[in-house]
Amino acid sequence: MTADPASNGKVPPDAVGGLPATPSESAGPAHIAPPVRALPGGGEHRRHTLIAVVLDKPGVLNRVSSLMRARNFNIDSLAVSHTDQPDVSRMTITLHGDDVAVEQAAKQLYRLIDVLKVQDVTSEPTVDHELALVKIRATDSNRAEILTIVELSKGRVVDLAAESVIVEVTGTEAEVDAFVALVRTYGIKELVRTGAVVMARGTASIEEAVKR
């Protein structure tokens, strides 16, 4: 059997009898390089969303963030809040990585004693929203124009001052990005975003799954 780098030393489970030749059987042409073993991961990087339901114990946020740092995962956003259950908090973590790396992140999170449940909802239908507050420079001449954009973007003016407005906008990360890009021409004085909060659509409930 010739070396096929793409085989990564694996044969499909149903290929009984089709095992790659081992050196002893072949002892064989020494110039044929053995197949290369694939490293775990190495797949396409994309944005993943993990939902972690955790016990609301002191330091739990520190544990989660410390673990992600120590294991070399880079968190894009992290939103933490209470749930409807006392003593239970919910974290929405978005991060970039390939599927294997993110699965590893989820498994590592499970090792934390205070973590009750971790779910990768990346491939599921979800409601995926974040909220941004944008303090935009506004003058008498362009205020009306800004307000029109805000209205068309389903934003909401939450503060009106002589030379600025604060706009609250919610939506997907892309929608918020688009709004921010749109108003950047007027001058953004301040910007704060919550990071994504995500909930799977449908009746299934991650919180009910951990109810004690």
Added chain:
Amino acid sequence: MTVTRGESAKPPSPDARRSHVPGDGTAGAAAVEQARKAMLNDTRPRNRTRIGADVVCEALIRQGVDVFFSYPGGVILPLYDVLGDYPEMRHILVRHEQGGAHAADGYARVTGRVGVCMGTSGPGATNLVTGIGTALLDSIPMVAITGNVPSVLIGKDAFQEIDINGITLPMTKHNYLVRNADDLPRVFAEAFHIARTGRPGPVHIDITKDALQQETNAEHPTDEQVIAGLPGFRPNMDANGRQLKVAVAEIARAKRPVILAGHGVLHAEAWDDLVAFAEKAQIPVAHTLLGVGAISEDHPLSYGFMGMHGWKHVNRAIQSADLLIAIGMRFDDRVTGNVRTYAPYARIIHVDIDPAEIGKNVAVEVPIVGDAGRVLRALLPMVAAVDPATRASYFEELAEWRRESEGSSWHGSGAWRDGLLSADYVVSRIGELTEHKATYVADVGQNQMWLARYAGFRQPNSHVSSGGLGTMGFSVPAAMGAALGRPDRETWAITGDGGFQMTSQELMTLVQDRIPVKIALFDNKKLGMIRQWQEIIYAGNYHSAHLQGPDYEKLAGAYGIPAFRAQSPDQVDDAIRSAQAVEGPALIWFEIAEEQNIFPMMPAGKGLSDLIENWGGADE
């Protein structure tokens, strides 16, 4: 604070405590009741109520702790103030907290029980850290206890305050900061449960001084209450049945299978299950550094030690295997080398109790999450009994490889070059003269590899070695704990001159507490592994490899420890026998060849097929 303490309370006499022989760990509730009763019937003037420090002692006794390792300090003194009331626990006053942590570690490794160490806040706590890290990387059940400043002073940079909770957070299985004595019973019960359940690991409990001093009536929880209170901690012990079936199919069609036995086999106490499985399926068993002892090395199916300094024949078998059955090991880089060239023809069944280990370092075909023992017991009736004759050509080839590799790099005469004492010979003589029945505790570096290769291990939990963290200075203090955990065995600390000089302060602990550790000091006046790397990888640039040492005979003598010296092969047996004849601790100063390397060696970043077998010539 309402608590006062009778001034004239007398601790039990030191001799009474010293005569206490560690029990079998089943002390439990009966011992607590006895202790409580003794306290009630105590005629000593006792003008005090139950405080947090009492809860700590009660909890330790409930968990079967018969010995722990500690060093006092300001904020943990309330605990020391009551320790005298709990004579069923032996307190070993170490000379440095790191020694205490390693001792607790060594104790845990030979007994399979939770080791306990203790220190005060600030420097006492940070000194424990290396030992906690060592325990984490090797999955050792340990509870480390520290005092902290009174809760009102936390965060105020008080004297000897450090955020030890923040420091141990990423390097423990779990950790606690306790500010209220009422929480202590729950925290201790949880800590021991977490430390020993599933994949074991260290748990750190930090207790403020006021919590140790507070009065409390809090009761110790039941096991059920503990488990109910930890909804996020449900280790998966039993394997998925479907995966087991897939594994059986893989095993059935494998022509060149190899079992890779790791530390998980020992943690699960699954050595008999491993042998039964290997015998039925007729599969050779290789072991990792921490898997030493998972199978007796004189078993016909035991193939030997794998990895960077493992046997060449073992690595060859792995590189040509068509199936690896990894049990309780984690494909550490010292085992695999370059993963891309690792076991290129093998499909992999990976059994581990920690799901995060599966697919972490290598991609595997059959993941099985579960306790090594339970998985092996489940697999045993499922696999077909294999007639060894059907593997005849495989076994013959393995035997031939083995003869070849064991023959090279072995100095049977006892001499390396120019008649200089050869380390592999010394290790093998220690193994022989102790009839392979002792506990052998390695330090880190060449001595560690020589020990793993040449001592000849016959029994589980008889090899103690800092594998994951590679902590120099581990040997002597860990041997201290190992000797207390298994007093029925001789305990040998195998150490180099580098590691020995890191923690030799514990010699005095051995003397004061009469702990009969035999220290085999391999003195090559070098940091041997550093020198070896510099010779082979850094073109002989020997910076800082030379290490001066004291006159070790005089050093031991100053501590009151009998010392023996061996400079040539003919002195080795006498020295070992003389040390064995000493009732307490003893030291042997083996002056070994200064430039001997440990071969084979897989250079970092290379693969298992790229072993260097000698460097300076055939006499290596």
